[in-house]
Amino acid sequence: MIEKRWIHALEFTSEQQQAAGQLAESLKVSPSLATLLVQRGIHDFEQSRNFFRPEIKHLHDPFLMMNMDLAVQRLSSAITSGEKILIYGDYDVDGTTSVALFYGFLKKIYNNIDYYIPDRYEEGYGVSWHSIEWAQQNGFKLIVTLDCGIKSVDKVSAAAEYGIDFIICDHHRPGNELPAAVAVLDPKREDCLYPYKELTGCGVGFKLLQAFCIREDIDLEILFDFLDLLVVSIASDIVPITGENRVFAYYGLKKLNASPRVGLKALIQIAGMTGELDITNVVFGLGPRINAAGRIKHAREAVKLLLSEVEEEAFDFAQEINKHNSERRLFDTSITEQALSMIENDTWFSEAKSTVLYKEDWHKGVIGIVASRCIEKYYRPTIILTQSHGKAAGSARSIPGFDVYEAIEECADLLEQYGGHTFAAGLTLPIHNIEAFKSRFNDIVSSRMLPDQLVPVINIDMLLAIETITLKFYNVLRQMGPFGPGNMTPIFESRNVTLVGTPSLMKEKHIKFDVKQNSSQTFTAVGFGLAQFYPDIANGRPFSICYCLEENNFRDKKTLQLSLKDIKLH
Template identity: 50%
Template sequence: MQKRWTVKAYQPNQEHLLQSSLRIHPLLCRLLVQRNVHTYEAARQFFRPTLADLHDPWLMKDMDKAIARIELAFFRHEKILVYGDYDVDGTTAVATVFDFLRQLYNDIEYYIPHRYREGYGVSPQGISYAKENDFSLVIALDCGIKSIDLISDAKAAGIDFIICDHHLPDAILPPAVAILNPKQYDCPYPYKELSGCGIGYKLISAIALKRGLPESAPNKYLDLVATSIAADIVPMTGENRVLAFHGLKKVNEDPLPGIKALMQLNQQKEPLTISNLVFVIAPRVNAAGRMDDARKAVNLFIENDPEKANAIAAILHADNFDRKEIDSTITQEAVALIQNDLSLANKKSTVLYQSHWHKGVVGIVASRLIDKFYYRPTVILTQSNDMVAGSARSVSGFNVYEAIHQCKDLLENYGGHFYAAGMTLRPENVKAFQEKFEEVVARTITADMLVPEIVIDTELMFSDITPAFYNILKQFEPLGPENLRPVFLARHLRDTGFSKLVKDEHIKFSVRQGNTGPTFNGIGFYMAEKFHLVNSKKPFDMAFTLDENEWNGQTSLQLKVIDIR
């Protein structure tokens, strides 16, 4: 798959000003300016974030109303239901708020909607459960901001809602007693990009302050907050960066028993990073909802007995193994469908439907098709009871939600974001949807959107790659959106003669820049088709990130190669 390389713009004046105060390598100042770090104080907060940098939770609109309603429920001995979505953000948020509140109050339960029987967010079944079991207060986490009709029904039945959500509100809001969402147009809270669990953390922080509890009381849950930030792909800026930094510290020094159990199952020895949370912890948590019941994830997070936590973690681990087997099989079937139908191979979009595919992994399969095989907006559909349900994923710069919105006359329901969306439709409309979606994409997508983009932070000379440079680069962690791992460009490299193919798929690089500069080793996964550029004896350019390699007790810097040309 050919890729286009885009080098970010530089701001030399800003870089020079920052370098004069920090006295570090100019290229590190370039990376900081690109991340909106312009001053010594901003750099201090970036490299040494403290919990004191967090904003006062009482600044959030309706926080006073939320706390007053919870306190009233305590006073009246009302039944409280903590309600949240089945994904990582939802389950971590529910575990955080439920576990904190149950230490203060007994008459409290939690509810996670079933992915297949109820779907995303506040559900009619959830409202029925609250009515039938005499709950008069529901705290909805990571959902609820769009559930106007259902929350109106609940209000009519005498059930109050506190909504803690981070999704973009519509002009009309549900009739909740309090809505905690910094994205409300009139919310004065300074940071707008918290995860759902992050808002739950703010809620318990306010309760702790109100009740005169130790300031550190909510910090027991920082590893859950960091997991939600990693999995929900929110910006790694401001408060998210502070919470992720200290959440990782807790993960590595004093994790909750459930997090520790998942780490041990994966035989994780070195300190965990955000990347480990994304690729080790999050898939196992998500697998609970994808393959069965997400309540298992909450049970894991609130379990204090290490043996019981280990047992639940083993079930999630097995669910994730099953999920991987299923999504691998479906991906192979999807690729075969495209390869065996020339009309599909030449389209600007991919829309595939098979009734037997597992609903829990269609989004993963859509992402995998884009990443590995066909870089274009993709929808994977499957049978769900008497309807067809599916997930859409997009490519850089293309609004897949808007494209699906233009097909709304063929859909029963839909929702989502710029890069990901879900929908349901009747089986008889599948073919028409395939044709309409392709027509919309073909009309609106540009040619360069169909070519994967590598965004490069800066050009870097091999002579600048030193242990001192890398030691500061490591402190850019935690990494995430708006603070991604820096990608470098090195020009005019030559093979030293020792580069080779590994397992006929990967390239093990040994390269030099110029005749006298340092030699670096690197690894390029699944790049075998470009090996002819390496051993052609001609110079080539390389896009890469920097990494450490440990071998026989020796640690050295290596290049993690993304592309060459």
């Protein structure tokens, strides 16, 4: 277990202290809660109201996005002319929810459409040559890509020779050259002045449909009915839940909890998820199951589920996808064990600042998950490679503060293809280049990584006296959600706490005990994966804790408990 660094939020300036005091007074909340708001950039009553009560009217004008006029014009003309339209999406959660949202909405007003998801193993990421041929053979005149396409320069040009136009909706970083599409919608374009840059691929597709509804005078409520799909993409793609994403997530969760579409409802039931769903539930409960379809079989199955309108059919689809997820877990566990063993038994890794592993028979569908598992244990940028069509195909994952996409880009001459984000990327390279890539990638990481960055960090929002924790405190805290990147669940530290009674172990991995501080009330604390602290705590060694607050609902009795993130022994 790697020891973690606890980093506290910076001390407030006098202006911030003043703002927190005024907020506490105007909102009638405790100074601690007002401090949390100021930490999140909320300084006055008006900002607080917008934060606690996001409104649809806070969404930006979609026509502020570069090329939006052109995209809407082309989509409208295709529908008016009766052209055949193909909705094309990637095979992950963002891609499949994008296709389900875009196709599901358009299908309500136009029939001459179909959707296409590339096969992860036969076609790979993004727009494939096979899909261009298929579109030409089936008479499509317009392809709308979602969550991909920004680097498909050659494919878009080839399609133009067939008389096929493209509208690209993407949120990945563009390369040096943009595809010659009719419209390229991507907030990360350097020449795009759209105010919010962190939309998912599904979010960009939503903005196109929002603009289309405005131009064609279609009731936007019809589009807003698809927000349950959009929040699944936002949660699963781990994008910041700020700005427009916060509005989408807020209303998407309302929809997901009140009246989810038939397919999502079936998946929620199959997953055994009860109670109110939040971003975390979506990330760990729904996302992996939707992803499993493309990892184990074909992502088209996920789209069929998300578009289902008949409960019995949706339940069958959900059961099938759940089976795929169980298979995925078996692959994940087995390959992770092999990967960790390779790291432990190779002396090269004892000095390395990165991990690059290759094994030709690893399942391509789970290598990204395995990379994340390796980071959990060794905490350094990690790339897992396997063989695919005679090449090495891989997934990269990073740690906070290190841009893995940028590092991969510096190895471009060794690669055939790459793309992605700061924290996650994909790449393909000739097998004979693996050793050269491994060495150069590690040199890049070593030259940029500070020693402190290789130690996991827990960012603590504030010191909190346990006696200040009340149900009212928690209820206000909960309204600060949806929580996620950019607005993380607050983490508190309480020092020199006292054990009450005897701690217990759960499955030899987790710890549970009652705790108090001075004369405070007693709270139950649960620490998943923190069993190593059991002997010291049981023997009465003094300690401090950092934790999130959560509500435990057992036999219809709700109590507050502390969800431990770490323990520090004194």
